[in-house]
Amino acid sequence: MTGPQRGGEAGHRGRWFRLRAAPERSGGDAMTGDGTRVVHAGVPEAVPGRPFLPGPAFGAPYHLEPVLGPQPGVDGYGRTDNPTWRALEGAIGELEGGECVTFASGMAAISAVLLSVLRPGDTVVVPADGYYKTRAFAASYLGERGVTVVEAPTAGPYPALGTVRLLLVETPANPGLDVCDIAELAARVHAGGGLVAVDNTAATPLGQRPLDLGADISVASGTKALTGHSDILLGYACTRDPQLAAALTGWRGATGAVPGPFEAWLAHRSIGTLDxxxxxxxxxxxxxxxxxxxxxxxxxxxxxxxxxxxxxxxxxxxxxxxxxxxxxxxxxxxxxxxxxxxxxxxxxxxxxxxxxxxxxxxxxxxxxxxxxxxxxxxxxxxxxxxxxxxxxxxxxxxx
CATH class of the missing domain: 3.90.1150.10 (Aspartate Aminotransferase, domain 1)
Structure with missing residues (x-):
């Protein structure tokens, strides 16, 4: 598709907000519209007699090989993996352009990013005008663990970023809807060796792809527009850094902040109508x-x-x-x-x-x-x- 994406421009009484064409799929596939991408994201190959989207796999323990025990790539216990999560993570990762780790809620995802990245002595910058629970969590749990917490408004000005370990921005910010330049801030933070996480909840991966703009992590509440039916709690974090993905996965397994398989299935079903x-x-x-x-x-x-x-x-x-x-x-x-x-x-x-x-x-x-x-x-x-x-x-x- 070479023109504006199908079904993607929105306007009223002559005023239009023009949108960019959908990005090329990973793997070099031809460019496709957002509607096509969300309908097919994470859906398995067609098999006669099987549904388009297999139902949720319910299981706490799974059968183990009785002699060899747990094997790599084979489900063994429901706190560490589930095939329904993997399908959803494949879909979101395809849309965000990175490896996805899902969580039980948006706050579980945000806290996993903060606590798996930051160590005593680090400095984190959080949005002064973003979701207030994020600020409250940073003030209550990070400060007492030796992390310096600095607040900055989404539209700036920002403090010196050369010694910041993590910059967390929320753009558009909730609820004030200010926006920041992700690429410009990422360049400043990366110059000092820090990381950038973007709360992409309001925009969704169809509104912006933070990883394409230089962010290290795109984190969001899937409770909101991504799933859009006001019936589940879900969170996720996406990254292109294998070490960050492993840290987030390890944190989820250690803390048990896992999504339920039925919630994951509902979320995957709902993504098809996102566009x-x-x-x-x-x-x-x-x-x-x-x-x-x-x-x-x-x-x-x-x-x-x-x-x-x-x-x-x-x-x-x-x-x-x-x-x-x-x-x-x-x-x-x-x-x-x-x-x-x-x-x-x-x-x-x-x-x-x-x-x-x-x-x-x-x-x-x-x-x-x-x-x-x-x-x-x-x-x-x-x-x-x-x-x-x-x-x-x-x-x-x-x-």
Whole structure:
């Protein structure tokens, strides 16, 4: 495919956010669209009488060779491996462009990256405006283990990076949606011998491939848009460094932070519709962002797909598509409460990236954000219906 990817451009009323063509598959296959890639990612060769995607393999212990005992490459115990994980890891690794290790949740994946890489005396830089639980984990568990924790906003400025062991960035950041230049930061960190990990949760591997941009690790919560049905918890980390992959796999086995086989199977099943879901969510976000920007009840709105957004320039260079998450601020908690109560199609719920549009007032969780800040995750509803519902809820504020 030589033009823009099929089903990949999203716009509303003449405004388009142009996306880059899908990258070439590993192994030199011809270029294919994102829809083709996600449908076939990790799916085994066709065998007559077998399903497209084999069902989950349930097992804690497996049969061992009675004389030789455990053998390399043969499943022996469910905490260390499972064929259903391997199929999912193959699919995600194909999309991210690296070796994938799956975990029980996004936080399990983040903590595995931090604790398997960092040692006493190291310095780590974490996003000051990213997911607040990541900052809380770093402050609570890394500092008391002799690791120096430095916070930096996603859009900068950043401290001197020459002596940093690990730079963790989240781009787009959650919930503020700032974006950083991954390639530029990776060059600075690598010059001092450090590593770069990118939280790719909001973007997904169809939105950006951090490993292609110089990152050493791409880590994410698969709970969100990657699987998109709001019914499982999952995390993963991808890398092209065999030693890092071995360290992450060893950490998972030692701590038991493993995904269940049924969750892994559900995740693999769900990835097949990722391109379709993202296309509609991005289109909805583009439309909703314009409504929010024009409404007098809205104090501010962030969506990197808008040319007026401070993150647009970097996002348009770095990302292949902008996610369906829009963050906006109302006058305060009372206004946010009125919006959530007046909306019909917008569910009050945390998390994001699901089929249903949801809104989360982030301050209620202890996130250091304004009381009226709402992270709106656009679902796959008809755009006109969602726009009308959001406008109705905004008009209800103060009425």
């Amino acid at each position: 379709l879901r993202l296309a509609r969510q991005t289109a909805n976000a583009a439309a909703v962002a314009e409504v929010l920007a024009a409404h007098p009840a809205v104090v501010s709105v962030r969506w990197p797909g808008r040319p007026e957004d401070p993150a647009h320039e970097v996002a348009s260079r770095q990302m292949r598509r902008v996610p369906g998450v829009v963050t906006f601020t109302l006058a305060g908690k009372a206004a946010a409460d009125q919006f959530l109560q007046a909306a019909t199609l917008v569910f009050a719920a945390t998390s994001f990236g699901g089929l249903h549009t949801s809104a989360d007032r982030r301050a209620q969780w202890g996130d250091d954000t304004p009381e009226g800040l709402i992270r709106l995750s656009c679902g796959v509803e008809d755009t006109d219906d969602l726009v009308a519902d959001v406008r109705k809820a905004l008009d209800a504020i103060g009425a």
